Amino acid sequence: MSTLTTAAYLVSSVLFILSLRGLSHPSTARRGNFLGILGMTIAIVTTLSNPGVLSYKEIGIAFLIGGLIGTSIAVKIQMTALPQLVAAFHSLVGLAAVFVAASAYYNPSAFNIGAVGSIPMGSLIEMSIGTAIGAVTFTGSIIAFGKLQGFVSGNPLVFKGQHFINLLLGLGIIALIVKFCIDQNQELFWLIVFASFVIGVLLIVPIGGADMPVIVSMLNSYSGWAAAGIGFTLSNNLLIITGALVGSSGAILSYIMCKGMNRSFLNVLLGGFGGEQAASAGGVKDDRQAKQGNAADAAFMMKNSKTIIIVPGYGMAVAQAQHALREMGDLLKAAGAEVRYAIHPVAGRMPGHMNVLLAEANVPYDEVLELDEINRDFSETDVAFVIGANDVTNPAAKTDKTSAIYGMPILDVENAGQVFFVKRGMASGYAGVQNELFFRDNTLMLFGDAKKVCEDIIKGLEN
Amino acid sequence: MSEISNQLENLSYKAQQIANEASQLASSVAETSGGHSDFIIFGITVLVLACFVGYYVVWSVTPALHSPLMGVTNAISSVIIVGALLAAGPVDSNISKYFGLVAVTLAAVNIFGGFVVTNRMLSMFKKKQ
Numbered sequence: 289m290s291t292l293t294t295a296a297y298l299v300s301s302v303l304f305i306l307s308l309r310g311l312s313h314p315s316t317a318r319r320g321n322f323l324g325i326l327g328m329t330i331a332i333v334t335t336l337s338n339p340g341v342l343s344y345k346e347i348g349i350a351f352l353i354g355g356l357i358g359t360s361i362a363v364k365i366q367m368t369a370l371p372q373l374v375a376a377f378h379s380l381v382g383l384a385a386v387f388v389a390a391s392a393y394y395n396p397s398a399f400n401i402g403a404v405g406s407i408p409m410g411s412l413i414e415m416s417i418g419t420a421i422g423a424v425t426f427t428g429s430i431i432a433f434g435k436l437q438g439f440v441s442g443n444p445l446v447f448k449g450q451h452f453i454n455l456l457l458g459l460g461i462i463a464l465i466v467k468f469c470i471d472q473n474q475e476l477f478w479l480i481v482f483a484s485f486v487i488g489v490l491l492i493v494p495i496g497g498a499d500m501p502v503i504v505s506m507l508n509s510y511s512g513w514a515a516a517g518i519g520f521t522l523s524n525n526l527l528i529i530t531g532a533l534v535g536s537s538g539a540i541l542s543y544i545m546c547k548g549m550n551r552s553f554l555n556v557l558l559g560g561f562g563g564e565q566a567a568s569a570g571g572v573k574d575d576r577q578a579k580q581g582n583a584a585d586a587a588f589m590m591k592n593s594k595t596i597i598i599v600p601g602y603g604m605a606v607a608q609a610q611h612a613l614r615e616m617g618d619l620l621k622a623a624g625a626e627v628r629y630a631i632h633p634v635a636g637r638m639p640g641h642m643n644v645l646l647a648e649a650n651v652p653y654d655e656v657l658e659l660d661e662i663n664r665d666f667s668e669t670d671v672a673f674v675i676g677a678n679d680v681t682n683p684a685a686k687t688d689k690t691s692a693i694y695g696m697p698i699l700d701v702e703n704a705g706q707v708f709f710v711k712r713g714m715a716s717g718y719a720g721v722q723n724e725l726f727f728r729d730n731t732l733m734l735f736g737d738a739k740k741v742c743e744d745i746i747k748g749l750e751n
Numbered sequence: 752m753s754e755i756s757n758q759l760e761n762l763s764y765k766a767q768q769i770a771n772e773a774s775q776l777a778s779s780v781a782e783t784s785g786g787h788s789d790f791i792i793f794g795i796t797v798l799v800l801a802c803f804v805g806y807y808v809v810w811s812v813t814p815a816l817h818s819p820l821m822g823v824t825n826a827i828s829s830v831i832i833v834g835a836l837l838a839a840g841p842v843d844s845n846i847s848k849y850f851g852l853v854a855v856t857l858a859a860v861n862i863f864g865g866f867v868v869t870n871r872m873l874s875m876f877k878k879k880q
Contacts (some may be wrong), residue, residue, distance in 0.1 A: 304827050305804060311812045311820050314876040321869050324823050328830065328862055335833045341840030343848070350839065350852045354859025361860075362867035367875075370818060370868070377825045377864055380857045384831050387854035391838035395847030398837055410791050508821055511828045516798060518834045523790040527830055529801040534828040536805030541817060633814065640817030644872050652879035658814050 296334040297526035303327030304530055308537065314653050331526060340398060367648045368605045371638040372436035375504055379429035381511035385422025386481055388518050389415050393477055399522055405472055411521055412469040418517025419477070420461055420484040425510040427488030432503050435492075436637055442497025444559050450494060451558065457487045494559025497637070498602070498718035502545045502556045504638050509538025541639045548633030550685075550695040578714065581732035583741055586708050587748025591623050593670035593706075597662065598629045599699055600642050603676020603711070604738050610649040612742035613675060617651070619749040625670075629656040630663075630699050632680035663700055672704035674725075676738050678717030684724045693719045707731040710741045819872045826865025832858035 304327045310320015335341065365373050392399045392415055393407070401411040434440035461483050468476040495503055516531025546553050590596060598617065604610060617627045629651065635642045646656050666672060674681055677699075685696040701707050707730055714733075716722050725731055734741050812820050835858050838851025 300830070301801075304830075305808060307823060307827070308805075308808045308812065308820070311816045311823065313813060314816065314873070315878075317816055317819060317873045317876065318870070321819070321823060321866060321873055324827055324869075325866050328827065328866075331830055331833055332836070335836045338837065338840065341836055342842045343840060346848075346852055347836060347839050347855055350855040351859045354856040354861075355863040358860035358862065358864030359867050362864040362871065365868065367872075370872075373864075373868065374821050374825060377861050380861050381825070381828050381831060384829070384835060384854040384857040384861075387850045387857070388831060388834040388838055391847045391850035391854065392834070394850070395838070395841070395845065398841055398847065399834075414791075504821070508824055508828075512824065515828050515831045518831055520791070520794050522834050522837065523794070524833060525794070525797050527833060528794055528798050529804075530827050530830045532798050532801035533805040533808070534824040536802050537809045537820060537824045540806070540809045541821070544814075544817075631815075638818055638821065640815060640819070640821075643815040644818045644875070647872070647875040647877070650875075650877065653815055653876045654879050656815060 293334055293338070294525075296330055297524065300327040300331040300334070301526050301529040303330070304533060308533060367645055368608060369437075370644060371500065371504055371636075371641065372433050374638060375429045375433040375436055375500075375507065378504070378507045378511045379426050379433065382422045382425030382427075382429060382507075382514055385511075385514040385518055386419055386426065389419040389422065389521065390477070390481075392521055393474070401521065407472060409469055412472065413465070414517055414520035416465040416468050416477070416480055418514055418521060420465065420480055421510055421517055422514040423481050423484030424488040424491070425507055425514055427485045428492045428503075428510070429488075429507045431489055431492040432500060432507060435495075435497055436500055436504075440493075444496040445493040446559065450490070454487060454490050457483060457490070461487065491557070495556065496559070496718070498634075499556050499559075500637050501634055501639055501641075502542050502549075502553070505538050505541035505545055507538070509535050509542065512536075512538060545634055545639060548697065550693070550697065576727050578726040578733050579731065581708070581734055583734065583744030584748045585732065586734055587745045587751075589706060590620055590625070590671050590673070590708075590745070591749060593620075593625050595665075595669045596620055596625050596627045596671045596673060597666060597669050597701075597704065598627065599672060599674045599677050599681060599701055600629065600631070600646070601635045601675070601677025601680065602637060602641075603678075605636060605641065605645055605676070607676065607738035607740075609675065609738035609742050610645045610651075612739050612746065614646070614649040614651050616742050616746050616749070619746060623749070627655065628662065628665075630659065631656060632659055632677065632699055633697075635677060635680060659697060659699060666700045667703040669704045670706065672701040672707045673710070674701055674707065675710040675742070678711070678723055679719045679721065681725055682717070682721060682723045684721060688724075692721050701725065702728060702730075705730065708734055710734045710736070710738050712737065815876075816873075819869050822865055822869030822872060826862055826869065829858040829861040829865065832862065 303323045307320045307324035310316045396402050396407045401407055435442050464476055464480045512531045512534025516528050519527025519531055620627050631642045643656055679693055681699050681701045683702050684691045685693045685698045702725055835851050835854035839848055839855050841848055
C-alpha cells in the first residue's frame, strides 16, 4: 500500500469519526451524515485507484445496481418500518463480509496474502473469524427482520436443549476454524459458513419481538466486527477503525437498551422472555374494574389543563397515530396548554424509534424529552396521555419485588393529576404483567385504536 | 602482509555482498507477505484505540438520534466495499471475481440505502419555530 493510499484511508477514518460526532446534536447531525458520505467516497475512489483494480466496467455496473436498489428502498420506506429496514441492511453487510472472505480464499494474491493453498496462518485465522461473524450477522439479521416485519412469529421460539445445541455448534465452529487454518481445505471453509448460518438462526429465534431493540443493536455491532475482521485480512486500518466504531456503537446501544429494561445482556440473549406464555402467567388480578372514559371527556379535560405530557410507545407506531397525535397536541397548545413528550429508552422497536416518528409528524425535537429529563415533572403535570406504551409506565416496577419488570426504570405517569391511557383492550403488555396503573383513581382508560382515539379527541377539541 | 590485507579486503567485500543480498531477501520477503506478521499486532493496536474513540464518540450521541446513529453506522460498516473492490478488480474472470462483484453490489445497497435513509430521518428533526 502506497503512502498516499494509506493517508487517504486515514482521512476517511477521521471523517467517519467526525460523522458520528456530528450526531451529538440535531443541529449538527446532517453535516455529520454528509461527512460520512464524503469519507465513503474517498475510500471508494482510493481503492479504485489501486493498480490491482482494473475491471471498472463490471464494478461500475455492480455498484450502480446496488446503489439504485438501496436508494429506491430508502426513499420509499415508511418510518414505522425503520427497525426491519435496518435489520435487513445489517444482513447485507454480513453477507458481503462472507463473499469478500470467500474471494480472498480463492484468490489470495489479489489481497497480497500469498497463493492458493499457502495462505499464511494469521490471514487464515482472520479470514475465518471474519467469515463466521459475517455469516452469523447475515442469518441473525434475517430472522430479526422476519420477526419485526411479521413474517416470523414475534413470540420467542423455545425448545428443550436449545442452549446446549448452540454451545455445541459454537464449539464446532471453533474446531472447524482450527482445522481450516491447518488444512486450508475448501470444504472446511464452506462448513464454517454453513454452521455459522445455522447458529445465527438459532441465536435469534428464542428472542421475543419487544427485545428486538437489543438484538438489532447487537447485530449492528456484529456487522462492525465482521468489517474489522476483514480489515485484518486486508491489512487495512480503515476497515479496522470503522469496524471498531460500528462495533462499539452497537454494543453501547445494546447496553443502553438492556439498562432500560433492567435486564442483563445474557438474559436477553438466552431468550424466552415475553410473548404469549408470559402473558398467560400474569393474568391473576383481572377481576378488578378499570375506569373507562371516552374521547369527549378526555378532550374536555385536556382543554382545561395547563400542562400535558404525552407518553408514546410502540402501539402508536403500529397504529400510525403520530400525525393525529401531533395535530391533537397543536390544538391543545393553541388552547394554551404546555405540551411535551416523554420517551422511555426502550419505547418502540429500535433505539430512538419514537423520536424519529415524532419528528416525522413535525413535532419539534425540543418538545421531546428523555426519561431523565422529564420524569420529575410528572408530579406537577395536569394530564399524562399514554398512547401505545404499557410496561414502561407500570408502577409495579418500583414496588412489587415479585414482578417480572421489577427494577426497570419507568416513567412516573402515576404522579400526574390525571392519566389517560389509550389502549386496544385490557391485555397485559409484552412482559406479561398487569399494569397497576389501570386501577388507579386518577386513571381513565380510552379503549380503541390509537389513531382513531386521537382523531375523536381532535373532533372534541374543535367543537 | 599485503596478501593478508588483500584477503581481508576481499573477505570484507564478500561480507558486504552477502549482507546486501540478505537485506534484499528480507525486503522481498516482507513484500510478498505484505509485512503481515508485523501487521497483526499493529492492527490490534489500532483496533483497541479505535474502540476507545468509538466509546467516547457514541456516548456523546444524544438519545434522540439513536435511530439515525444506527443508520449511519450501518452505512459506514459497508466500508467493507474496499475489500469487495479489490476482489472484483482483476481482469481475468474467475469465481473469486464474481464473489467480489456480488459483495460490491450488496455493499452498494447498504451505502446508498444507509446514507439516504439517515438523511431522510435527520431532515425531519426540526426546532420549535
